[in-house]
Amino acid sequence: METVDTVVWALWAMLPAYIPNNAAVLAGGGRPIDGGRTWGGRRVLGDGKTWRGTLIGTAAGTALALGLTQVTPSVSAALGTDLPTFSLRAGLGLAFGAMLGDIGASFLKRRTGRERGAAFPGLDQLDFVVGALLCAFVAAPSWFTETFTLPVLVVVVVATPVLHVVTNGIAYLLGLKNEPW
Template sequence: MLPAYLPNPFAAVFGGGRPIDGGKTMSDGRRILGDGKTFRGFFAGLICGTLAGLLQMRLIESYPVILGAQLPAFGTGGLNTTIVVFALAFGSLFGDMFMSFFKRRMGLKRGAPLPVVDQLDFVMGALIFAYLASPYWFSEQFTFKIILVILIITPLLHLVTNVIGYFIGVKKEPW
């Protein structure tokens, strides 16, 4: 899940600049996504998540005994590996943006908490895109137990990383 966990924090760190929605509003008068979703952040997150996944795969290939991993972690290598890690990273960012769209429709301002959704939107996006990219790989890697562990651990990791981001000044809210 590293390629899915890293894109959003890196998008926050390297973000800023032109918003993806171009400042446009919907017919309800609310922004489409808001200022927090920028092109620079999106592409920085996508690159960092993809590179992290490729590095993770390289480490697993080079040191499988030390890391206790069994191949294939992200597929059979080569293009398939790149597609899967890209899908996890892209899906993570897409899931977060998708829910930002709905949070704006609900009248929630940027940074307003939406418990559970805020902690799992990017995970759902990553899982859906990974499945679409490689259904066979997905069904081999993401068993019911693995998905359950992800759904339990992710909110805890999300809270810890957001509090850290708040204290180092990257996030305006600690949630």
């Protein structure tokens, strides 16, 4: 696979993981997952992690995966490169895993004394990637190993933090986020 093809493949494969947390923010609110509980004097997760946001984020990422599968032949032909398709299990694994990764990062942030919205470089950019990849592997192991080859994983790990910083910076400048991270 050529370098450009690998980058396109990697970004396409990760789209169902890139969307859930954004959808959760847009549709969030509601009851916090931790129910307001504390551990060691700090919230377990905080108000930003809600059942509604998790459900809607997972549904959005899964729906995107299934939609991408429908348009893959046309997009592949237009781009002149192969693209992966997504089974329901793969899409659900990526989407739910992205949400779990972000929830796990919130837990770690609270344990280290960081408040909601506080920066945690590295973790902020890759938490959802780790969760998405792990859950996709568990949910659809054959699909995962065919889709996420070593070169694709390298692109994901290198490109995602850059995309994360750029898109969050734009959202901050547009007034859609309170912090640029």
